[in-house]
Amino acid sequence: MKNIPSLFLSQAYRDCWDDYNRSLKLKKFPRWDYVILTASNEQQAEGFRKQLEERKSFLPKHTKFVAIPDRDGQRVGSGGATLEVLKYLRSQEESFEKLRVLVIHSGGDSKRVPQYSALGKLFSPVPHKLPNGRNSTLFDEFMICMSSVPSRIREGMVLLSGDVLLLFNPLQIDYNNVGAAAISFKEHVETGKNHGVYLNGENGNVKCCLQKKSVEVLRSVGAVNDSDCVDIDTGALIFSTEMMESLYSLIATPEDYDRHVNAKTRLSLYADFLYPLAEDSTLEEFYKEKPEGEFCPELTAARERVWKVLRPYRMKLLRLAPAKFIHFGTTREILGLMNGGVDEYKDLGWSRIVGSSIKGDTAGYNSVLSSRSTIGEGCYLEVSYVHRNSKIGYHCVLSYIEVSDREIPDNVVLHGLKQRDGSFVVRIFGIGDNPKENKLFGRDLDELEQKLGVRLWENSAHSLWEANLYAEADNIQDGVDAALNLYRIVNDESAADIEQWRNAEKKSLCSGFNAADPDAIIAWNRRMEDLVAMDEITKAIRHKVPAQKLQKRTTLTKIQKEWLKKRLDKSDFGERMRLHYYLGVVLEDENEIQECFHIIQAEMLEATVKSLSYNENARIVTDRHTVNLPLRVNWGGGWSDTPPYCNENGGTVLNVAILLNGKKPVEVTLERIDELKIVFDSRDMDVHGEFDTIEPLQATGDPFDPFALQKACLLACGIIPQKGYKLEDILRRLGGGFVMHSEVTDVPKGSGLGTSSILSAACVKAVFEFTGIDFTEEDLYAHVLAMEQIMSTGGGWQDQVGGATPGLKYISSMPGLKQEIKVTHVELPESARKELDERFVLIYTGQRRLARNLLRDVVGRYVGNEPDSLYALEEIQKTAALMRFELERGNVDGFAKLLDYHWELSKKVDAGSSNTLIEQIFSSIEEMIDGRLVCGAGGGGFLQVILKKGITREDVEKRLNEVFMDSLVGVADCKLVW
Structure with missing residues (x-):
């Protein structure tokens, strides 16, 4: 039975996609005036800007896209980042009125998924190939899913959390531009306890905001319904323009700005801006609400001012159903999504393999997995290339990495990151490791520091995130070796080279993220897209996928041309000719197809000419x-x-x-x-x-x-x-x-x-x-x-x-x-020879074979792995052997049936072997013959038939004369030469 909510969301997504495309093409279509991404520092903001630039042709040109870093590169909290957004908007506009603004809070360090730190979790992969053929990211999904929202609000600001993807039907949004609104879905209480939960009041407003409360607490306050579900805080909010003005009043002067946007106060969007909007909130309890940073007098004073400007407003609870809440919070969650969880979203077009050249059960996004490598169950490749002779363990995540002739242990993440100085850092950690904690592969890092006699930290924050563990390398392969060496060191393996690790310059997950080169990350993504496309061609050749089924392209990139040159240099004859043929089909390039046939001719000629020699002994022996x-x-x-x-x-x-x-x-x-x-x-x-x-x-x-x-x-x-x-x-x-x-x-x-x-x-x-x-x-x-x-x-x-x-x-x-x-x-019984002499007839069609590029078409269909052609060519050989068998035992009737079968196979090899005239000739004598076949390639020339017993050449000649009268069609004077 079909999953009705899933089908509903699938239709809603298609509607959003249509609206997204309308926003690209229609000038007056409701769209966002601003899309603003918050970033933790200028480096991350720069990465966001580069990603936006990469997508500019796919973004609405009348929308302004902006990336705003935290003030002075210091964490000012999600509330402080929201105030930064308001400050920027006021610098661009006289008023917030009539503005539609989408804010995506994406300024986290992504500590729980360090492979996404450099460009932010916002641009992390989503297992979905978009309808326009591009591999999707969280940002792309946000833009599509939120493209219908501007038509549902007259003005105001919508705020989203950058690590939560919301799937819903925007037509369900009912917001009257008063105060605030929180978008909520029903989720199981076990999910809700790890997030925020709203308690709804009788009038439809939020009664209470409960942040990460236990199941017992949620039940005690009545937040859990009979289905064990809660109204989850999705991180999606709507603020009216009036409320935006009130929030802006907190930073209207430079002095106020300094008091509210700083690393010490560190206001939180969810703890500090939402709490005053709930009906049951009190100022006394507000002071006690868990902060994003630390309790301090500056925070208390700021909360008093926030309470004053926001308490007059209320927050409406918008419950949407059906809807989905997908949290990209940890590596384990992502691995779970890619290994089974993604099936829940197949009606949305999500898949375990996206834009990847991978055969088998391995999940992949923009990655290549050599069929000559081995890989364990439950792995996920992300913008990575696993070459032949590599061995990957179970439950591994490979991200932005290239692995050649290496063995990767089980249950690890291996992530490559190019630094701004050109060096590489390959980070390795366990699937279950929490970088906020003090463990790597389950080993206490303080104990490791003491054992190795080195300092892993430069400050008091003793966590995996801050530990200087990862050796810098000159290239990606050396980086992989350094990471594997670290794995051996931590796990006390005998092959570990501790001295090499001690002597290397090392970085932490944090410092490697801060020094990452965003251009290199984007370039690596492009490179992998190029290599995936080329590897798909080689796998299509190997697995006999027809060339015509491959996606068309317009040209090859520089990377693809380099790949092709190297591949051709080491390819055998079969792959070499097919690479050119497949590229000719994919690129619609006749020159590539001609090169395929040139290779065939050249190889045949070379193999033949080797055996030729000049004969100096020859003499004319007769006049x-x-x-x-x-x-x-x-x-x-x-x-x-x-x-x-x-x-x-x-x-x-x-x-x-x-x-x-x-x-x-x-x-x-x-x-x-x-x-x-x-x-x-x-x-x-x-x-x-x-x-x-x-x-x-x-x-x-x-x-x-x-x-x-x-x-x-x-x-x-x-x-x-x-x-x-x-x-x-x-x-x-x-x-x-x-x-x-x-x-x-x-x-x-x-x-x-x-x-x-x-x-x-x-x-x-x-x-x-x-x-x-x-x-x-x-x-x-x-x-x-x-x-x-x-x-x-x-x-x-x-x-x-x-x-x-x-x-x-x-x-x-x-x-x-x-x-x-x-x-x-072949020796035939005399009776069979005599019977064939009597029943075999050659018929002239009266027309010359058409001047078609016959050989090229037939060979092209074979080289291009067209299934009908491959099947027919194999069957044709078997048919020849069966014909010999039937003739050697004198069974001319059995031979005639095989001749008929051969004719059907011939038309599969080349549809042009027959035409209207040929079919008309065969049809006109249908009841007189037991077998038929064209001579040679067909399309004209001569036809051959085996007559039914008792039918004579004269009978056939008479019938043909009746049908075709004075044309050249007729029985030829032919005799078999035994």
């Missing part, structure tokens, strides 16, 4: 020699022979040689001539070329060269060396010049019958025989493969095998850059 070869039809496994698929998976193909019009249509003739030159003559192409120097013959790779095939043949066969030599000397040794005639007769272009590759095979065979070079079938196939790579055609190896020798061939290769082809001549 004239002719080779004629048949064509082929592919029955199973087509595309599995194509690089890079065959290089990574091996290939399996079943094909058979055919005669067309009773002939072997591929012909190559070599003829000796007296002149020391080489002549190429291609009758069907109508081109003629003569060469008396060697350099033009060695120039290959131009796809528009009309003699690319002939040149590649001479290079592959070793007749012409790849470099150097003189053509005259070579031909004199051979015994003369020669003419190479090549021709494919009566075969339409784009037939799908393998003509170009079979012509290559005919050229190689003719050259070998003309020059007296001994060769085997395997030699022939290998040299044709080399030829194809020299020409950079990118095609597979099945065509040349199909036509080079007669009969049915089962052809396979194992994975590897250099493909070694194994050919098995």
